[in-house]
Amino acid sequence: MSVDLDWASLGFGYVKTPFRYVSNFKDGKWDEGGLTADDMILMTECAGVLQYSQSVFEGLKAYTTADGRIVTFRPDLNAERMVESAKRLEMPPFPVERFLDAVDKVVAANRDYVPPYGSGATLYIRPYMFGSSAVIGVKPAKEYQFRMFVTPVGPYFKGGAKPITIRVSDFDRAAPRGTGHIKAGLNYAMSLHAIVDAHEKGFDENMYLDPATRTYVEETGGANFLFITKDKKVVTPKSDSILPSITRRSLCYVAEKYLGLTVEHRPVKLEEVKDFAECGLCGTAAVISPVGKIVDHGKEICFPAGMQKMGEVTQELYDTLTGIQMGRIAPPEGWIREIK
Ligand SMILES: *Cc1c(COP(=O)(O)O)cnc(C)c1O
Numbered sequence: 527m528s529v530d531l532d533w534a535s536l537g538f539g540y541v542k543t544p545f546r547y548v549s550n551f552k553d554g555k556w557d558e559g560g561l562t563a564d565d566m567i568l569m570t571e572c573a574g575v576l577q578y579s580q581s582v583f584e585g586l587k588a589y590t591t592a593d594g595r596i597v598t599f600r601p602d603l604n605a606e607r608m609v610e611s612a613k614r615l616e617m618p619p620f621p622v623e624r625f626l627d628a629v630d631k632v633v634a635a636n637r638d639y640v641p642p643y644g645s646g647a648t649l650y651i652r653p654y655m656f657g658s659s660a661v662i663g664v665k666p667a668k669e670y671q672f673r674m675f676v677t678p679v680g681p682y683f684k685g686g687a688k689p690i691t692i693r694v695s696d697f698d699r700a701a702p703r704g705t706g707h708i709k710a711g712l713n714y715a716m717s718l719h720a721i722v723d724a725h726e727k728g729f730d731e732n733m734y735l736d737p738a739t740r741t742y743v744e745e746t747g748g749a750n751f752l753f754i755t756k757d758k759k760v761v762t763p764k765s766d767s768i769l770p771s772i773t774r775r776s777l778c779y780v781a782e783k784y785l786g787l788t789v790e791h792r793p794v795k796l797e798e799v800k801d802f803a804e805c806g807l808c809g810t811a812a813v814i815s816p817v818g819k820i821v822d823h824g825k826e827i828c829f830p831a832g833m834q835k836m837g838e839v840t841q842e843l844y845d846t847l848t849g850i851q852m853g854r855i856a857p858p859e860g861w862i863r864e865i866k
Contacts, residue, residue, distance in 0.1 A: 529638045533645035536680030538811065545635035546675040547628040550658070551618050552668075559628070559672070561635050567671070574657025574667030579712045582611035583654035585810050586772075588633045588676070588865065590643040591853025596865040598651070599851050601629045603772045608653060611708035616666040620655060626863070628653070628674050633865045639678050643852065646681030650810075682812040687844075689818030689833050690807075692746065694796065695720050695732035699747065699767075702738045706767030713769075717747040731807065733820060735796060736765060743794045749807035750774040752814065753794065754839045756803045760787050763794040773847070774808040779858065780846050787839070800827045804837030813851075814844045 531541075542565055549559025574580040584604040589597055605625035612619045629651060633640065641647035653674040657667025697720040700706020705713060717732070724732050733751075736742040743751055743763045750771040753761040760781045762774055781787040799805070805817040818833040819826060831837030836844060849855035850862075 528640070528642055531639075531641075531678060533641045533647040533678070534681065534684075536641075536647050536678055538650075538679045538682070539677075541639075541677045543636040543639045543676055543678075545632060546673060547632045549620070549624070549628075549672045551670040551672070556618070556620065556624070556672070559624070561631055565675070567673075569658045569671075570660045572660035572662055574659065574661040577661055578657075578664060579710075579715065580615055580617060580657035580661075580667055581654060581711045582608060582615060582617065583652065583709055583711060584608045585709075586629070586651045586653075587810055587851075588640050588649040588651060589851055589853075590640055592643055593853055594643065595853065596633060596637060596640050597851075597853065598629055598633065598863045598865065600772055600776065600861050601626055601863055602860070603775075604653070607709060607770065607772070608655075611710060612655065614705060614708045615710060617655060617657065617670055620672045625653065628672075629863075630865055632674050632676055636676050637865070639676065641678055647678055649676050650679045651676050679811075682815075687812075687814075687816055687836050689816040689829075689831070689836070690730035691728075691819040691821065692731040692733050692817055693724055693727070693729040694820065694822040695724070695734050697732070697734075698737035699732075699734040699744060700737070702736070702767060704767060706744070706765075707769060709769060714747065721747055729821065736767070741795055741797070743796055743799065744768050746807055748811070749809035749815070751794070752777060752806045752808050752840075752843075753799070753802040754804035754837060756801070758787060758803075758839055760789045760839070760843075761794060761802070762789070762791050764791050765793065771808050773810055773813060776861070777808055777814070777843050777847055780850070781843060783858070784846050784855075785842055796822070803829065804831050804840045805829050806836070806840045806843075813848055814840055816840055
């Protein structure tokens with residue numbers, strides 16, 4: 527029985543649910559871990575995460591399918607990506623199998639908060655880990671905590687997916703050979719000023735360029751770009767400092783195997799963006815948000831699909847991937863993990 531929430535009017539905010547998963551790393555190993563009702567964290571004032579931002583996170587969703595099952599989408603890829611993120615920040619990786627077990631347990635324990643099929647709402651799952659022991663000289667913490675909570679989130683697009691307007695940012699998101707390719711809170715801390723500034727100036731998002739030459743497209747603060755050429759090829763930017771989006775990788779697979787489109791994953795010059803027919807942002811939150819306009823210091827790039835609706839190919843990609851997630855379309859092997 528689901529709880530009585532107004533699913534349609536939920537936003538993307540934190541709603542406390544009854545259970546979360548916690549495991550602690552101490553004396554060189556992860557403890558057994560398990561569910562808890564306690565949503566508070568008690569730690570030393572000198573914790574590594576508080577002093578030097580030693581933390582990484584993930585984001586994925588649970589859905590109710592058309593036939594009433596509760597499923598998660600490719601959680602193994604989130605588990606693997608979190609291992610890579612942890613390694614880059616000198617944190618002990620949380621084992622993939624244990625991550626998957628934690629997803630199963632947290633979602634099952636909070637199953638009343640998984641929004642019903644057709645509501646447009648979903649259950650957002652937030653795994654994260656951080657240095658919890660005291661650190662004052664700059665070095666990795668000795669102890670860590672892994673946590674995973676869930677929170678129901680509303681439909682990303684209320685009243686249809688309206689294309690957004692983004693600007694080419696004068697700020698950079700990630701340095702070459704830095705940490706842009708891992709999901710670390712630090713990448714977001716440094717993007718906050720740029721996004722607040724963008725919003726103040728009337729833009730929905732920032733397009734970040736490669737900081738070395740500022741001639742190639744990287745991504746936005748939290749989503750990868752996907753472009754469609756006039757002859758319906760799918761093009762996604764390639765760079766070592768882009769976060770490898772699971773949604774983007776899944777859309778490229780769907781484009782090739784379900785829709786028979788050609789996919790190119792390659793460096794994309796800012797200069798060639800004006801020649802694309804469609805543009806979208808890919809990430810777990812929205813799957814794809816259509817981009818209608820990109821503003822580069824007063825110069826406007828307007829995509830032919832316009833500002834009223836998604837482009838035709840973007841829409842097909844969106845419908846196919848969400849169809850797979852919601853159980854209306856047969857998934858590729860291993861993409862859907864059912865929660866019992
Ligand atoms: C999480 C994230 C994405 C989207 O990744 P998904 O796995 O598709 O949710 C894209 N860019 C950045 C910087 C991110 O942190």
